[in-house]
Amino acid sequence: MFERAVQADRTSAAIAGPAIKLEVQNIHKSYGVKHQKPLTVLEEVNFQIFERELVCLVGSSGCGKSTLLNIIAGLVPPTSGRVMVDGQCVTGRPGSDRGMVFQGYTLYPWLTVAQNVAFGLQFQRMPKAQQRDRVRYFLEVVGLGRFANSYPKQLSGGMKQRVAIARALANEPAVLLMDEPFGALDAQTKEQMQQFLLELWEQTHITVLMITHDVEEAIYLSQRVYVMGAHPGRIESEIGIQLPEHRDLDIKLSPEFVEIKRQVLQALRGPTAEA
Incomplete structure (x- = not known):
């Protein structure tokens, strides 16, 4: 796609x-x-x-x-x-x-990696199946597909920033x-x-x-x-x-x-x- x-x-x-x-x-x-x-x-x-x-x-x-x-x-x-x-x-x-990535990781600690990436998509009224496909795709792009169900506290600093980048990219700015x-x-x-x-x-x-x-x-x-x-x-x-x-x-x-x-x-x- x-x-x-x-x-x-x-x-x-x-x-x-x-x-x-x-x-x-x-x-x-x-x-x-x-x-x-x-x-x-x-x-x-x-x-x-x-x-x-x-x-x-x-x-x-x-x-x-x-x-x-x-x-x-x-x-x-x-x-x-x-x-x-x-x-x-x-x-x-x-x-x-315009997508934005800050120096701080700005991830929601109570959400999983996949839920963090999907956060902005929810406001676009995108169908759930399309959201899942897009989140899966961009997590693979940033090399974090197998961490979809992990929480930010379980990730290194570099991995957290990859999640933040995936979240920005998922909105296709x-x-x-x-x-x-x-x-x-x-x-x-x-x-x-x-x-x-x-x-x-x-x-x-x-x-x-x-x-x-x-x-x-x-x-x-x-x-x-x-x-x-x-x-x-x-x-x-x-x-x-x-x-x-x-x-x-x-x-x-x-x-x-x-x-x-x-x-x-x-x-x-x-x-x-x-x-």
Whole structure:
């Protein structure tokens, strides 16, 4: 079912060329502070993500990247500007057009793995049999089919995050938004999850926007990296990642990877850091 739809979408996209899936237009966000000048968190943020891209947005802590992702998700309103998904203006919370995966696992501990994945489907009034089929399919996609009847407390951190990703994918969103999803994991599990996400993207080619402060993670996963500056937050640089689409962890040691890392780090430091 889903596999045939993915293949058909890829065929039509190859003929028509990549379409703009997500567009952020002149986003500005400020907060009022009593008896003080308003605090500007984001200023003139503009960027685009094309269909079937995996794009990372990197920036130092406090640059506003989480606020920006929450605006894109519809959880926080912008002061001005707009977000477009498939040409439609975002006006509400995440739905069928935007799936969200947070750094915390956000699973319901009293529900089984399968019930957690099915949670959003229940609000779509989907027939029970179709729900079961879709849950089974996406649990297999994330490699957790045999844990369908387990509870979150029985899973490792990486497995919990796979369940959260399966839950987001089960709603078949146009764009998957990820807010430092591997930030709470230990180094070894984090690398395993990076490999998992890249393999998942290769399999489904869902459009992904992920924010992270981990430069190596951003380069390893992305087709493009946007670099954010701070005070106020804005897009400082766009860096294309000229690496093979299929990547293993050893690529992080390659001269090409190291050179891209140098470019991203220099962009994060800003023009004053240039020698």
